[in-house]
Amino acid sequence: MKTPRIMTWVAAAAATSLLITGCSAGASDTGGDAQKKDSMTIAFTAEPVNLDFTSTSGVAIPEALMENVYESLVRLDGEGEIQPALAKDWTLSDDRKTYSFELQDGVKFSNGADFTSEDVKYSYERVQKDWKNALKSKMDIVESIETPDDSTVTIELKKPSNTWLFNLTSLVGAVFDTEGTDDLANEAIGTGPFAIEKFTRGQSIDFAARDDYWGEKPSLNSVQFKYFKDAVSASNALKSGEIDLVSNLQAPELAGEFQSDDYQIVSGTTNGEVVLSMNNAEGIFKDKKAREAVMHAIDRKAVLDTAWAGYGELIGSMVPPTDPYYEDLTGVWKYDPKKAKQLVDEAGIKGEEFAFTVPNLPYAKAISEIVSAQLEEVGLKAKISTQEFPAVWLDKTFTEHDYDMSVINHAEPRDILTVFSKDYYIGYDDSTIKELADKADTGTEDEYISGMKKIARTIAEDAASDFLFLFPNLVIAKSGVEGIPANRVSDAFKIADLSWS
């Protein structure tokens, strides 16, 4: 009867070894007591797939790294004004084509290397050469980069551009160390106030304050970004005190539960315009009348209230209030179901269904329910088909343009020109605004602003898409937290200003 005995040991050994090695499993979450005054745990929803925003797009990576680990020459303050960062000061040549930056001195990378103009030249040329992220097109305008000495960099543009300096504040302007770019996916070497102590993919990122930071030392010396796929878990974690701050609550109805004095609710703006996009190039909405009918059929206030519990701002165009060329165009298309019905008849639509593709994201699904109901009342029958985001929506709707109507939050800063360019999924006929945009970019500051305003108004009047609302930056935190960035103007979620009262 020996044999079974051996087998029992085999089975038992297998099970126990599984358990023992389990001890080190997922040893990531230093959790610890969130109450300590010099550390903080912040909840996010979209988790970064890796640390390399040069080849992977999306909000998550810059949100964690920009202005915390990587810094650019210039940065945006809360009101969207460009402020000095790694560049102490800069001058613009008369023909507005050449910028020469005077660099901060005594700056070190987290791997100890000194920050010199060489790093700037290397980083920005790399954008043009090696980057996969499409945002690299913002550097196409750069003609040449010279480094007269260690602390000055002169960059010459092909033609004057108002937007270039602004673009520099985004992730495109991030400065890398010449030796710090071989494993960007797993490690980030930057000049910022924090260095990455531990990156546990899909779970959390732990930042540690650098004592050799060139600028003002942050008040917290350890911060953890914890990623919650489920909004309710995040809010529960805040309620039970395990985390200190929820960066952008994806379930606005839960905000109501934090109306007490030991919590604070901060509702600011983001660059994310929630767009009810229509396929202008083909299908039912090629005809402008049909698009106008949609503009009149949607009661945007009701959509905001029911879909996102009223958080967020009504905007009439693709421009957030924090942009210089913002103009309140909510009045262009009034909610007028009768007129909408009339337009539907004029457009000859007899209730045939059109494809309304909805990415399976919380805000999109909620919006689709109320929008389809409102459209139904005016005779526009929407056939909703949810698509897995990002993979299927990007493939079917974004790349193959196989849709009539969709709804998505365009979160990139100042993306009006890219979103409404000809070959973009909306398929907007941008012939009219094309040369307006070039003139604005190369013109003076004022010409730039008036030009961009004109473009925004034209797009709105063409009813290319219905701008439902501006996605809110709904931050909920413990009452003791200070320095919370109200508006999310740039890519970054700056943690250096955070502190305990």
Place this chain on the structure above:
Amino acid sequence: MNPTPTSAQSPSDHVDPVALDATDATASAKIRPGRSRRSGRRANASMIIGAGLVVLIVGLALISFVWTPYDPTTIDPAARLQSGSLTHPFGTDTFGRDTLTWVMVGARITLLVGVVAVGIALLIGTPIGIISAFFAKQPWGMWIDAVIMRANDILLAFPALLLAIIFAAVYSPGTGPAMVAVGIAAIPGFARVARSGTLQVLGSEYVRAARASNRRIPAIAVVHVLPNIAGMVIVQASVAFAISVLAEAGLSFLGLGTQAPTPSWGRMLQESQQYLSTHPELALWPGVFIALAVLGFNLLGDGLRDRFDPKMEARGA
């Protein structure tokens, strides 16, 4: 050694099928005529309750085609998140839609999911189980049986979730792909039950008698095997129904189950998760009705199995 049947040669002249002389009358001590009569009464009690519940659920679904207190699709932002009242007995959801209406209309989808998923698993799993058992009986068929069973294990290893994700991606998320995925994931269960039941029946003397009187394999499978394993398969079906309904609810958690704006209890349950502490009744009603449906099908399953074979389980071959 091929032992001749040494089952008891004691007198088994069964005096009276209802008489209680249990041990005395029977060849094997397993016959409990008394028990089956008593359990007979409890069996059809559970069947009546079960059938009652199922009729209630199916009734709800059918009525919803004809009449519902409110139109499920109209959104009334003013009436958001009301709790139970005369106008809205079950209260309203985040879009101001009447929860009672949604429960009624949701019954359709939930029943559809349960029935289709179980149907797929039953119609594919059971024959596989039977065929595999028939092969197991042939000396050369051992390997085929082993292969089928190993394939069954692999299918068991494939998470229903992965199938659901793939189907949802290929055919766009919705009730259809979710049902099919859940159904396929339930096949191994049915195959296993059918195989063990068939093996038992094939070992019986009445099958030996049938083979002795020249009945062909397919005839034996239909005439003898199917009726005798029906009891076990029914119980498996009632359990599978419960699992399928809940799986669909789980999938909607990942955005893969029934999509907006079609109402389904699973999705209502999942979406009410956010309001559990403020508006618990949003989760209460779909949860209660899922429980009733599952309870109904389980009790019906048990009742049918008992009624279906009053004597069988005592005389297991």
Place this chain on the structure above:
Amino acid sequence: MPENLLEVRDLTITPAGADAPVLHDVSLSLAPGERVGLIGESGSGKSLTAQSVMGLLPEELHARGQVHLQGHSGNLLEANEKTLAGLRSDIVSMVFQEPMSALNPLMRIGDQIAEVLRLHGKAPRGQIPTRVLELLRDVHMPDPDSDRFAYPHQLSGGQRQRVMLAIALANSPRLLICDEPTTALDVTVQKHMLDLIAERVSAVEAGLLFITHDLAVVAGVCDRVIVMYRGRIVESGSVDEIFTAPKHEYTRGLLASSDLEATDDRGRLFTLKTALAYSGPQIGEAEASVDVREPGDLRDEPQISTRPDHTGMSVAGSTDEDSVRTTSARDGAGAASVRDDHRTPSVRESAPLIEVSDVTRIFRGRGLFGRRRSDVTALGGIDFSVAAGARLGIVGESGSGKSTLLNILSGLDRPTTGHVRVGDIRVEAASSQALRRLRENLQIVFQDPFASLDPRMRIADIVAEPLIAAGVDKDERAARVEEMIAAVDLDQDSLRRYPHQFSGGQRQRISIARALVTRPQILVADEPVSALDVSVRAQVLNLLTDLVDEYALTLLFVSHDLGVVKHLCSEVIVMRAGQIVESGATEDIYANPQDEYTRRLIAATPSLAEALTAG
């Protein structure tokens, strides 16, 4: 302390929810050391009586009355489970009928015996292992040291029953109750077991309450006999009184139908109905020609049928009685034909219908863990032939290879070597088509009436199945099914019923109807009556004989019961461990058996007459 060992007064048992009790005011008593036999057929309530003494009645039965045991004051029926448990295997213990499933399959034999010693603390802990060995030796286990570590499935039925006896007698109880302890055993093993019980009971000086349906067994073991019928004690008395001058007609009926040597004038066995004509066991060899003929006049004797009519569920009307067949074409019941000639119709000189020469069947062993187990030789080279119309008896105990032989003859299996010819088909080389033709021509009646009928099919479909396989069209099928059901004395409305609504005897009739519906040339009966009550056995055997005559069938009758084979068959072959040890005419084999094994087999078969003369 009542001087009686066991005192049962007015014991009445009613099932919960039913009004009619199944046991009516049973009263009996047992003196210390006395051996009493409790006889009755299934449904008579004999087991319930025993169970109420042990306190093992199923929950849904309510017992009223008094049960007192020497060594325990108070009525056992009122005692709670805890006190009853204390008594069991201490003062009173019981051996059950089914040895195969009576022991815990997952526990070694030694531990199961040690448990009963530990429970009652009779033997000090240290001595328990030696006591266990002693007990195993007492019950003549072949090798106590290794048996101690064996698991139940590694022992034969007989050995397991011995272990049960060891357990029951471990604490030397005052009373041993045996509920059909040997019914499930082979004849030779049964003999040893009975001797062992007698020997061990006297060694422990315990009283014995022996429950059985087999009169011959009781005659050998007990001094006093109590006869129970449908929940009542109908008669009791010493063994001689009961067996030679039974007062109650049920007892007489039981005696008549269990005596396989006596036949009525038409060569048929006596049944409950025709019991009056029975003149007691053939003490000597005197030719008792029976002159009393009363075909058909059923006097108003009690409705003695094991089918009490009052229960609504039972099959109305169909009688188990052996209604005298007046319509059959055979010659009238006529003179008392000499007993043996009706069994040997004229043997036509043509070539034998079945020829088996040098047939072996070896099963290649394959263990679950891939380990090769030794090959098993079920048949080790057998030869015999059967003439058309003959009735061949195949006798052998379990493991003798008779079922393997049947499988080969009926085309369900092929021999490893040698050849078998049935009619014009050579089984070992036959194509599947040929085998199908063979099976149409040869049908089997199986042993277990409960397992050989599909519980979910109506009787009409069961009987019609062979016809469907033979491709007979619907109407003709219906007609032939009706005809067959009548032929086996079942009424037409039983066609719509299900098997569980019939008694064992009736089910065996259905099985016979199924076998004969395709008019086969050969009928194989695989222990058709061994699972039936004595009274029913006679009726089924008579039916079988009638039908074999009527349809001029060739009969292969397999049984381990020599008495039945002796009555029915003209030739017999005796099989042991895959070999034919002896074959020839039934008369010669019984008169002077050549082979040692046959002699032991005949000796071991309990017969009423021998028991009385010896008693």
Place this chain on the structure above:
Amino acid sequence: MLTYAINRAIQFALSLLVASVVIFALMSLLPGNAAQVALGTNATPEAVASLEAQYGLDRPPLIRYLDWMGGMLTGDFGTSYVTGAEITPVIVDSVQVTAILVIAAIAVSILIAVPLGTFAALEQRNWIGVTISAISQVGIAIPNFLAAIILVIIFSLTLGWFPSQGWMAPIEGLGGFLLRLVLPVVSLALVQAAVLTRYVRSAVLDVMREDYIRTARAKGLTKTKALFAHGLRNAAIPVITVAGVQLATLLVGAVIIEQIFVLPGIGSELVRAVANRDLVAVQGIVMVLVLLVLIINLIVDILVPIVDPRIRNAA
């Protein structure tokens, strides 16, 4: 014994091979690819094409399959081109988290189901038995995510006994580890216990009708003692097989609980990998899952003969 081991090993290898082909085929069905996902909403066709080249997605399927299989044979599931990290350590880590969670859940459900089921069988006649089986019927109908949320609200938010989410490895703090394990394990165990109770009840009912229980009572054991001494071990066999199946299905079934309690389990890893169309990672994870299920089946096949000598030395 040796032939059995070889036999099982062959079956393992074949099953894994078949599973790898099936999963690879399924993955190629998936619309959208990792490059598109990586470049998101501001991708340009050229950028997508060049990234696909970098990821090696443009190579013919057969070569990609062989390349992946080659790596796997050496225990290296390859590097995920999406996350740029080695897949094997990620899988090993997340499998252990789920293994601990699921084994604990099944253990708890066995601890609940065996006594409850036995009691329901013993008392099946009176109301206790009926209520238990009714509760177990209803128990089956409660989805585990609903149970989880209710538990969090009660025990974490209102009572504050347990943290509401998060995972802490045992070496980082046994207390933290256990505290974070309680609620997820209980929410998983509730439903499984309800299902298992039904199986235990019917297994015990069958055993109670066996003759050797009646023999045990005849030996002097009361009804309940006879059941515990002899019955339970016999009832264990069907329970082991059911628990094995439950363990197998929970490996990924626990993903929802992993998301609610933010546990880095294999289920969440799988969902994330599929969402990012990180096909190499998905294939690696599924292969590990199939291997785990085969191991569970092997353990069940080893346990059953240990319990039942009849099967051990074969018919």
